[in-house]
Amino acid sequence: MRKALLTGAMVLASAAPAGAADFASCVAGLKQAAVRSGIGAALADRALKISEPDEKVLRVSKVQPESRHKIWDYLAYLVDDQRVADGRAMMKTHDRTLREAAKRFGVDRHVIAAVWGVETDYGRITGSYFLPHALATLTCRGGRREKFWRGQLLAALKLVHRGDLKLEKLYGSWAGAFGQTQFIPSTYQRLAVDFDGDGRRDLIESVPDALGSTANYLRRAGWRPGQSWMFEVRVPDTYNGPTGRRKKVSLSTWARRGVVRADGKPLTGAARAGLLLPAGPKGPGFLTFRNFDAIYAYNHAESYALAISHLADRLAGYPAFRTPWPTDDPGLSRAQRLALQKFLIAKGHDIGEADGKIGPLSRAAIKKEEARLGMPPTGRAGRKIYRALGGK
Ligand code: CA
Numbered sequence: 155m156r157k158a159l160l161t162g163a164m165v166l167a168s169a170a171p172a173g174a175a176d177f178a179s180c181v182a183g184l185k186q187a188a189v190r191s192g193i194g195a196a197l198a199d200r201a202l203k204i205s206e207p208d209e210k211v212l213r214v215s216k217v218q219p220e221s222r223h224k225i226w227d228y229l230a231y232l233v234d235d236q237r238v239a240d241g242r243a244m245m246k247t248h249d250r251t252l253r254e255a256a257k258r259f260g261v262d263r264h265v266i267a268a269v270w271g272v273e274t275d276y277g278r279i280t281g282s283y284f285l286p287h288a289l290a291t292l293t294c295r296g297g298r299r300e301k302f303w304r305g306q307l308l309a310a311l312k313l314v315h316r317g318d319l320k321l322e323k324l325y326g327s328w329a330g331a332f333g334q335t336q337f338i339p340s341t342y343q344r345l346a347v348d349f350d351g352d353g354r355r356d357l358i359e360s361v362p363d364a365l366g367s368t369a370n371y372l373r374r375a376g377w378r379p380g381q382s383w384m385f386e387v388r389v390p391d392t393y394n395g396p397t398g399r400r401k402k403v404s405l406s407t408w409a410r411r412g413v414v415r416a417d418g419k420p421l422t423g424a425a426r427a428g429l430l431l432p433a434g435p436k437g438p439g440f441l442t443f444r445n446f447d448a449i450y451a452y453n454h455a456e457s458y459a460l461a462i463s464h465l466a467d468r469l470a471g472y473p474a475f476r477t478p479w480p481t482d483d484p485g486l487s488r489a490q491r492l493a494l495q496k497f498l499i500a501k502g503h504d505i506g507e508a509d510g511k512i513g514p515l516s517r518a519a520i521k522k523e524e525a526r527l528g529m530p531p532t533g534r535a536g537r538k539i540y541r542a543l544g545g546k
Pocket of ligand 1: 348350351354356360
């Protein structure tokens with residue numbers, strides 16, 4: 155669902171910046187378009203009372219996230235013990251809602267909770283961008299996706315107009331994903347459901363609405379009730395056969411190719427699966443099913459679907475991956491990243507406040523420490539530098 159996050163950036167980077175007058179006239183045009191599409195003039199005025207682009211949106215939209223991270227860093231961060239513990243607690247608190255959503259939409263409740271946990275840390279971090287401003291900025295900068303952003307803006311305003319949402323609560327990611335499970339406005343219009351029965355679809359303030367809508371989304375993306383999404387496997391060290399989510403074959407075919415389940419259980423079942431080897435044949439392997447593809451539809455990245463799938467397993471009580479990642483410098487949890495930053499600050503590096511987010515300042519400080527310690531300067535927040543500075 156946050157595909158826009160990943161693909162919007164390249165387009166914007168090549169678009170020419172518009173002047174202030176151009177921006178103002180573009181916003182005026184958006185107001186007219188909003189009124190034409192049935193959104194009241196008063197609401198359009200209130201939402202688009204903006205005279206300048208959101209500079210922060212322009213800046214962050216040029217950064218390409220996720221792709222440059224190592225898979226073990228990405229997963230260590232998204233599926234750490236804290237997120238598992240928090241998720242189990244949240245699943246208890248919202249047990250009835252999750253069971254009802256699972257029953258109505260046929261989607262496993264651990265997966266619903268895992269999406270919630272990865273998208274917003276169970277509703278804690280839902281984004282700080284005022285959506286009309288962010289989306290008007292993206293629209294008025296022009297570029298190939300102008301129509302897309304404009305459509306998202308109008309869709310967001312329609313949701314407010316219709317009474318689903320309050321304008322003053324309309325904050326989310328720079329690319330328009332918002333609410334506890336980060337829907338973009340057009341998806342929200344199509345697939346959000348009122349799961350608490352108050353007549354409004356409010357994925358910002360209602361946990362039931364957010365979880366029910368996520369279940370609905372996954373079901374509509376092809377979720378098959380009662381089936382697995384993924385399990386960990388091992389392949390022979392020399393495996394060089396087919397891989398890929400889409401290259402699905404029967405489990406008996408995988409068995410013939412030397413694939414075995416990491417938990418030692420027999421490789422049986424009627425569903426067909428694809429094989430993912432995100433770190434090659436020596437790292438953990440995964441057989442992924444149709445339900446993995448439904449998760450993938452939420453945000454088109456295999457690493458993302460892997461994180462959701464694994465967090466869901468952990469929430470259900472299954473252990474961490476059995477095969478270690480093929481590296482001598484594994485990734486860090488959020489707590490370890492925070493501790494690493496505190497070590498850097500204690501060493502006198504000016505990286506601002508420790509927030510657990512490894513940005514350019516943290517990376518530069520890590521590089522300096524690595525050089526000081528005679529390590530290759532990578533700037534990466536991994537276990538080696540963490541331990542070298544006193545982490546456990
Ligand atoms: Ca509701």
